[in-house]
Amino acid sequence: MIKDIKGLHHITSMASDARQNNTFFTDTLGLRRVKKTVNFDDPNVYHLYYGDEAGTPGTVMTYFPFPDVMRGRKGVGEVSETQFAIPKGSLTFWQDRLSSNAAGNLQADTVFGADRLRFSGPDGEGFALIEAQNDGRKAWIGGGIDESAGIRGFSGATFRLHDIAATSELLAFMGYQRTETDGTVTRFVMPGGNGADVIDLEALPKVPFARQGAGSVHHIAFAVENRAKQLEVRKALMDTGYQVTPVIDRDYFWAIYFRTPGGVLFEIATNEPGFNRDEDTAHLGEVLKLPARYEPYRDQIEAGLTPLAA
Numbered sequence: 001m002i003k004d005i006k007g008l009h010h011i012t013s014m015a016s017d018a019r020q021n022n023t024f025f026t027d028t029l030g031l032r033r034v035k036k037t038v039n040f041d042d043p044n045v046y047h048l049y050y051g052d053e054a055g056t057p058g059t060v061m062t063y064f065p066f067p068d069v070m071r072g073r074k075g076v077g078e079v080s081e082t083q084f085a086i087p088k089g090s091l092t093f094w095q096d097r098l099s100s101n102a103a104g105n106l107q108a109d110t111v112f113g114a115d116r117l118r119f120s121g122p123d124g125e126g127f128a129l130i131e132a133q134n135d136g137r138k139a140w141i142g143g144g145i146d147e148s149a150g151i152r153g154f155s156g157a158t159f160r161l162h163d164i165a166a167t168s169e170l171l172a173f174m175g176y177q178r179t180e181t182d183g184t185v186t187r188f189v190m191p192g193g194n195g196a197d198v199i200d201l202e203a204l205p206k207v208p209f210a211r212q213g214a215g216s217v218h219h220i221a222f223a224v225e226n227r228a229k230q231l232e233v234r235k236a237l238m239d240t241g242y243q244v245t246p247v248i249d250r251d252y253f254w255a256i257y258f259r260t261p262g263g264v265l266f267e268i269a270t271n272e273p274g275f276n277r278d279e280d281t282a283h284l285g286e287v288l289k290l291p292a293r294y295e296p297y298r299d300q301i302e303a304g305l306t307p308l309a310a
C-alpha cells in the first residue's frame with residue numbers, strides 16, 4: 001500500500017470564458033488567483049490557478065478556458081462535484097452571496113452529518129460548500145470575504161461511476177480508508193492528509209458516460225511531498241499494473257498521470273517547488289508567467305489571450 005499521498009493537490013477543469021471564470025473564482029468565491037500562465041501543451045489557452053494565499057496543495061482549483069468550447073455532458077466516469085470546506089455557521093452567508101451572484105441550482109442539505117450547499121458554476125460545473133467542524137486551514141481574505149466565512153480549500157471531490165469496486169480498491173491502495181455509505185455514495189478519507197481528504201464515490205450503473213467540455217473536470221491531482229516520494233508512488237502504481245506517464249515538469253510542481261478503471265484521469269503532483277517559484281507570494285497571479293520554452297513567443301501569446309478583469 002502507498003503511504004505518501006496526503007490528500008488532494010489540485011483539481012483542473014475546463015471553462016468556456018476566461019474572464020467570467022476569473023471573476024467567479026476571485027470575486028464570488030473570494031479565492032486568490034495564484035498563477036496566470038498558459039496550458040503547457042497549448043499555449044494559446046490560459047491556465048488559471050485559484051487557491052489560498054500561497055496556493056497551498058489541497059486548495060488549488062485550476063482551469064483551462066477554451067474560448068467557446070461546447071459545454072460538457074454530465075455522466076459517469078468523471079469527477080461530478082468539487083467540494084470546498086467553509087467554516088461552521090457560514091452556510092447562510094454563502095446562500096445569500098451565491099443567489100445574488102447568479103450561481104445556479106442552489107440546494108442546501110446535509111450529507112454525512114455536515115451542512116452542505118450545492119450549486120453550479122458558470123459552465124454548469126458541480127460544486128458544494130461543506131461546513132467543516134475543525135478545519136485549521138486559513139482562508140484567503142484578500143478577496144473580500146473574511147475569516148468567518150472564507151473557503152479553507154477543498155474538502156474533497158465526488159466521482160460518478162458505473163461501478164465503484166475497482167476505484168475503491170485503487171483508493172485503498174493509495175492509502176484512503178473507506179468510511180460510511182449514504183444512499184448511493186460511499187465515502188473514502190485520507191488519514192493524516194492535508195485537509196482535502198475526502199473522496200466520495202457515487203454508483204450510478206445505468207447512467208451514460210460523461211462527455212468532456214466546458215464545466216467538466218479534466219483531471220484530479222493528489223499530493224505527495226517531493227519528487228523522491230513521487231517516484232516511489234509511480235513505481236508502486238506501475239508494479240500494480242497501472243500505465244503511468246513519465247514525470248513531467250509543470251514548473252510549479254512535478255506531475256505524473258494515469259487513467260483509472262472508472263474513467264477518471266488521476267495525477268500525482270509534488271508539493272515542491274510551489275507557486276512562489278517565479279514570483280513573490282505578495283504578487284502571485286498578477287502577471288502572465290510562461291514556461292521558458294514559450295518565453296520567445298510572449299508577445300504573440302499575450303496578444304491572443306483575452307485580458308482578465310484586474
Ligand code: ZN
Nearest residue numbers: 012219221267
Ligand atoms: Zn494537474
